[in-house]
Amino acid sequence: MAYRLGVDVGGTFTDLLLIHEETGKTWRDKVPSTPQDPSIAVVNGTKAITATAGIAPSEITQFLHGTTVATNAVLEGKGAKTGLIVTNGYRQILQVARSLVPGGLAAWIVWPKPEPLAALENTVEVSGRLDGQGHEVSPVDAAQVRQALENLKGQGLEALTICLMNSYLDGRHELEIASIARDIFPDIPVSLSHEILPEMQEYERALTSVANSLVRPVMAMYVSNLRRELRALGMAGRMNLLRSDGGLMGSEKAENAPVNLLMSGPAGGVTGALWVSRKAKLDNILTLDVGGTSTDVALIENGAPRLRRETSVGHLTVRASSLDVKTVGAGGGSIAHVPELTGALRVGPESAGAVPGPACYGKGGEHPTVTDAHVVLGNLPGALLGGSFKLDRDAATQAVQTIADALSVTLEEAAQGIIDIANENIYGALRLVSVQQGYDPRDFALMGFGGAGSLHSNAVGKLMGSYPVIIPVSPGVLCATGDATTQMRYEHARSFNKGISKTSDAEVAKWLAEMKEIVHRELEDEGVARNDQIVTFEAGVRYMGQGFEVDMELALPDFEAGIGTAVLKDAFDAEHKRLFTFNLDVEHEIVNLRAVALGQGAEMPASALADGNSDPSAAVVSDHEMWVEGEKCPAKIYDRTKLRAGNNVPGPCIVCEMDSTAVILPGHVGTVDAFGNIHINPVNAA
Amino acid sequence: MPAQIIETNTAAFNAVDINTITLDIIENALRNAREEMDATLFRTAMSPGIREQGDAFPLIADRRGKMIVGQFGSFLDGFLNGYEGTIEAGDMVWLSDPYSCEGAVSHNNDWLIILPIFREGRLTAWACMFGHMTDIGGKVPGSLPTDALSVFEEGIRIPPIKIYKKGELQEDILKLVLHQTRMPEWCRADLHAIIASCRVAEKRIHEICERFGDDFLASATDELLERNKRAMGHLINTAVSESKVSFEDYICDDGRGHGPYKIKCTMWRTGEKVILDFDGTDPQAMGSINFYLNENMLKMFFGIYMVMVFDPQVMFNDGFYDLVDVRIPQGSLLKPDFPAALSCRTHALGRIFDVLGALLGQGQPEFLNAAGFSSSPHLMFSGHHEDTGEWFQLFQIGFGGIPGRPWGDGADGHSLWPGFTNVPNEFLERYFPMRITEYTSLADSGGAGQNRGGNGILMTYEFLNAGIISIHDDRWFTYPWGVNGGEPGSRSRKILRKGDGSEVILPSKCDNIHVEKGDQLDYITWGGGGWGNPLKRDASLVALEVARGLVSVEAASTLYGVVLNTDGSVDIKATETKRASKVDTDKTREIFNFGPDINELRANAIAETGLAAPIAPKW
Structure with a gap:
């Protein structure tokens, strides 16, 4: 029996989804995260879910994992102390950066001067120089390098980065220096820029490589601990981690190049939402992943998320591909407070996190959080996680009352205010990916997920006019669904930098064939049989002299048949004209070549729901009371597992399931589709 | 006689009510279009000056030529005042001569493309972009001769001409101009890139109009201008005093051995209006450091500086122009008489920002x-x-x-x-x-x-x-x-x-x-x-910057009064003594x-x- 296990570690909960590969049967679970060592929760969850499913951990053939370990290390400034080794004359490469002050005219007046990612006092210059064509100008002087590195001893470095001028053309000096560095610093990882990012532009290469070093020790420790623990459980399957670009990579590779995982967690949500949207036949979706400490939003247009050639975490932007996800510090655990000075109500960015958590969790938290406000308003039932997690209503009331007192309003008004402000913050993030990119949110459906997404999605959808609001199946483990259903991916790129007249179809064909072999082997190493792989090729092409290239698809047979460059020229001219309205009578330059191998994802069949009629009353658990817009309304609680396809669920109500609770507002109705997704629309439009 | 705009449809735009959300969407869509203009330019241009260094400036203006998005403010006024001819659908104007457009561009190297956007016979908006060409001929490579005596030594001068006439590219003109430069391929690619970026804006304007309606765009841009005027009016009233403040700064030399040249500006408020008066600025230089300063451009510089210094939340456009009055003496360094040389105006352009900052900060040194x-x-x-x-x-x-x-x-x-x-x-x-x-x-x-x-x-x-x-x-x-x-x-x-x-x-x-x-x-x-x-700077930060090679040991001691031990740490006692002695001798x-x-x-x-x-x- 073959099983896949998807695991997503969030700030508050660790979510798990187990899939039986042949039948598509799924189990899900949720355990509290353990931020000190996130692997504890992963292991606990794995034990729990395999017990529930009645299988042995050894039956798991693939362990698929999205992690925010690297992300958090960057956000919390807890990355490794990194030494940087650069070419003579370039010690200030990160200090001077690209000289760019972001923003418009005069933005420098208010721009906070950034600190370089590797401190200047930990940056040393070394001998050895290549020229701009990759030829050696001067060799590495081992004695000088040794001396320079000795000077870094005693600085307490936890990682080293080597980035030399022109190393994207030839990494030999970096390799030479790395061997000396490993000799002097045998216990810390060394990242080489020509391996992390073999591209021209010394600053971007240095920054990306330093970012890799920054998160490498923490990721290595995490991944190796996790591997050991899971192996100890008997889990013999492959461990794959989700990259920021939504593809999977083997855990050993992830340890060495964690810069590709900085947005691993959010990528899981987007890939999960994609899976749901394909089933629900929706092309345009705004995603809203509300967790305990933060909210991630993304835009999916025509069934494809936006992919960027860079990754941004907090203020750090590096050259590694990622799905375009924006994050704000507003989540279920965000703490409400009233600063004395202004007397205004603020929510977040401080969060109660998983420990102690919101007051209603009864774990010693006293600060009023967004979740406590939901409890006060009746948006949450008396207990979560299928009844196993009781909510302390009195504690929530007490906490929110402190806000009511500070504002001199009623308890419910204070609670509503907290929710409104949280929604406004979330709305702001959604505007960044929609309105500010020129998209009209009214053309998009809104899918809320994560622990608290479905508590907010109806209200936020109403603010933005984004309908239907989708409550996906298993919203609480959607990220884990994404982890479990996405594909293995391996990409190999090489600089080519030749005019088309200076190369030949045969030469390109030879390169492509070599690259094809490399990506095939990489995925084979990851356990994907060659027959199950799809390999595609791309070339970055431009008119000689331009600074940016257009990515063009290539077909290897064209080059084998001797028509590849001719086809490419025409295709590029057509694309350039389409994109930019003109062509130039200038030689075409092939800047780089890329081969991408994709494994097959688990085509997890969505289980269809039994048909019912429009009447959902069979799923009613109990009558309930909710506060909506300052009034107490009679409402109902529904059990989601009892809803049937075709049911129309009228608001106001809450719909409960094991790992999530959804709110449907008055004046709205939720229609259950064939797979169990709920589509919420205003009553008059439904 | 100003430019004559030919509209085949003379119906006025109807005023429509626009809710805040729609207004925000339109503003953001325009802002996004402007960013797309940049992206298109950087991706297709060839000269490193444009594609790496970003020496190019986009603008989208409303039907009247008022800038809605961009950063140097609208210079369309200057062009429209100086252009003798018609503007109709399918036309695209190209120019580089500062004297032909009241300094809309300020040296011959900046090639400006102006694209009027017509819809159903009505002028609806403008898209413009100018970029610095690496070479436009003339006596030295780069076409910025430091010793030029007149604009005739500074490469080819393009008066406002139509590069596209009713949709038809004027190939001969292009050929003629490119023949004058040392870098025809770069200039051709860069010019095409600038044109392409204006076309992107044109496409986006059409999309916005199709989505919301032409009347909506017209009313929305009116409202965006008005919104800016209200915000800036408030800011001007609180930040600019009615009493006069002046500031002077210098350009060191004119490239011909003379200098320094003084730039002087006096600022005060009368009622709701700010006056910026450059009286007292030195007469024009013999060499090429003269800067033909467009008044509207200066208004925008002033507006942006004020926003950044006092309240970075305000969004800016041309809406506040009526609230600023700029006076520049004719024949001065900032408004030289034709045919004064202009190519090396970058120094005066830059110095204007020091002057503006000093003027605005003088009354409130905490903002200076x-x-x-x-x-x-x-x-x-x-x-x-x-x-x-x-x-x-x-x-x-x-x-x-x-x-x-x-x-x-x-x-x-x-x-x-x-x-x-x-x-x-x-x-x-x-x-x-x-x-x-x-x-x-x-x-x-x-x-x-x-x-x-x-x-x-x-x-x-x-x-x-x-x-x-x-x-x-x-x-x-x-x-x-x-x-x-x-x-x-x-x-x-x-x-x-x-x-x-x-x-x-x-x-x-x-x-x-x-x-x-x-x-x-x-x-x-x-x-x-x-x-x-400097004596108030955190001593440990001074020590750290010495370790980082940003400050020397000597400067730490003589300028910051920070004495370091041999291991680089702060000698606290010696530092206290040194700082105390310096404070005593330090005059106000x-x-x-x-x-x-x-x-x-x-x-x-x-x-x-x-x-x-x-x-x-x-x-």
Whole structure:
């Protein structure tokens, strides 16, 4: 029996989804995260879910994992102390950066001067120089390098980065220096820029490589601990981690190049939402992943998320591909407070996190959080996680009352205010990916997920006019669904930098064939049989002299048949004209070549729901009371597992399931589709 | 006679009510269109000046020519006033002559494309973009002769002409113009890139109109302008006093050995209006440092500065123009008479920002920034490759120190210009016969202060091929001033080291300097002024910056009063003593610290800079 296990570690909960590969049967679970060592929760969850499913951990053939370990290390400034080794004359490469002050005219007046990612006092210059064509100008002087590195001893470095001028053309000096560095610093990882990012532009290469070093020790420790623990459980399957670009990579590779995982967690949500949207036949979706400490939003247009050639975490932007996800510090655990000075109500960015958590969790938290406000308003039932997690209503009331007192309003008004402000913050993030990119949110459906997404999605959808609001199946483990259903991916790129007249179809064909072999082997190493792989090729092409290239698809047979460059020229001219309205009578330059191998994802069949009629009353658990817009309304609680396809669920109500609770507002109705997704629309439009 | 706009549909736009959400969407869609203009340009242009350094400026204006998004403000007024001819659907205007458009562009190298956007016979909006061409012919490579006496020496001058007439590209005109430049391929690609970026904006305007309706766009842009006027009116009322404040600063020399030249501006408010009066500015220079300053452009500079200094939340557009009155004396450095040379106007353009900052901050020193890196120095390097005989030509912009600010230290080796970045040295080394052997900010070049001025840059070029270079820089003679007790930043320098080991100090502005293979040039820019008393700077931060190589041990002691132990840590006791003794001897400081006065600078010029002092200009 073959099983896949998807695991997503969030700030508050660790979510798990187990899939039986042949039948598509799924189990899900949720355990509290353990931020000190996130692997504890992963292991606990794995034990729990395999017990529930009645299988042995050894039956798991693939362990698929999205992690925010690297992300958090960057956000919390807890990355490794990194030494940087650069070419003579370039010690200030990160200090001077690209000289760019972001923003418009005069933005420098208010721009906070950034600190370089590797401190200047930990940056040393070394001998050895290549020229701009990759030829050696001067060799590495081992004695000088040794001396320079000795000077870094005693600085307490936890990682080293080597980035030399022109190393994207030839990494030999970096390799030479790395061997000396490993000799002097045998216990810390060394990242080489020509391996992390073999591209021209010394600053971007240095920054990306330093970012890799920054998160490498923490990721290595995490991944190796996790591997050991899971192996100890008997889990013999492959461990794959989700990259920021939504593809999977083997855990050993992830340890060495964690810069590709900085947005691993959010990528899981987007890939999960994609899976749901394909089933629900929706092309345009705004995603809203509300967790305990933060909210991630993304835009999916025509069934494809936006992919960027860079990754941004907090203020750090590096050259590694990622799905375009924006994050704000507003989540279920965000703490409400009233600063004395202004007397205004603020929510977040401080969060109660998983420990102690919101007051209603009864774990010693006293600060009023967004979740406590939901409890006060009746948006949450008396207990979560299928009844196993009781909510302390009195504690929530007490906490929110402190806000009511500070504002001199009623308890419910204070609670509503907290929710409104949280929604406004979330709305702001959604505007960044929609309105500010020129998209009209009214053309998009809104899918809320994560622990608290479905508590907010109806209200936020109403603010933005984004309908239907989708409550996906298993919203609480959607990220884990994404982890479990996405594909293995391996990409190999090489600089080519030749005019088309200076190369030949045969030469390109030879390169492509070599690259094809490399990506095939990489995925084979990851356990994907060659027959199950799809390999595609791309070339970055431009008119000689331009600074940016257009990515063009290539077909290897064209080059084998001797028509590849001719086809490419025409295709590029057509694309350039389409994109930019003109062509130039200038030689075409092939800047780089890329081969991408994709494994097959688990085509997890969505289980269809039994048909019912429009009447959902069979799923009613109990009558309930909710506060909506300052009034107490009679409402109902529904059990989601009892809803049937075709049911129309009228608001106001809450719909409960094991790992999530959804709110449907008055004046709205939720229609259950064939797979169990709920589509919420205003009553008059439904 | 102003331009005549031909509309086949003369129906007025209907005013419509627009809710806030729709208004926000339209504003953001326009802003996004502007960013797409940039992206299109950078992706398709060829000259590093445009595609790496961002020396190009987009604009989308409403039907009346008022800028809705962009950053230099609308110059369409100037063009429309000066253009004798018709504008109709399918036309696209190209120009580069500053005298033909009231300084909409300010030297011949900036090629401006103006695209009127018509819908169903009505003028609906404008898209414009100008970018700096690496070469437009004339007496020196780069077309910015430091010693020019008239605009006729500064390359081809393009009056407003139609590059597209009713949709038809005028190939012959293009051919004629490109024939004049040393870099026709770059100019052709860059011009096409500029045109393409305007076409992107045109497409987006059509989409917005199709989505919301033409009347909506018209009403939305009216409302966006009005919204800005309200916000700025409020800001002007609270931030600008009715009593006059003045400030003077200098351009060091005119490239012909005369200088310094004074720029003076006086600011006051009358009712709701601000007056910016440049009376007292020196007459125009004989050389090419004159800056034909467009009044509307200055309004925008002023508006943006005010917003940034006092309230960065305000969004800006042309809406507030009626609230600002700019007066520039004819025949002055800032409004020279035709045919005064203009090519090297970058120094005066930059200095305007120091002047504006000083004017706005004078009344409220807590908002005052020190003098910044107020120019964009250039290096040109050109020649024929020794092996292939092919022509190469590089135009590169340098960077320096951001000033000390109320907000904190200034960044080291950064740009005061929006969107400007350095060219990666790996790019230079791959495509040009040169190697960059040193690229660093220079310790102590930023003015000492509680908030330190950013350091200037030392960039050492090793030339791998013979050729000629030109240099354009300033602030080699006067200092970038410090404020509120901060010290001035250090001045700029250029040193050429020949193969035989000899050194030559090069003038701040020079052309036709021959370099041989193996020669090295130290290109040193100036630092930003310091903000606040350096004795108040955190001593441990001073020690850290010494360890980082950003401040020297000597400067730590003499300027910051921080004494270091041999291990680099702060000697707390000695530091306290030293700082106490300095405070006692320190006389009350002025708001501005300009360094020595002009006479003293003259007397010490040779000794301190290696260059003779400029001769005082006579008129």
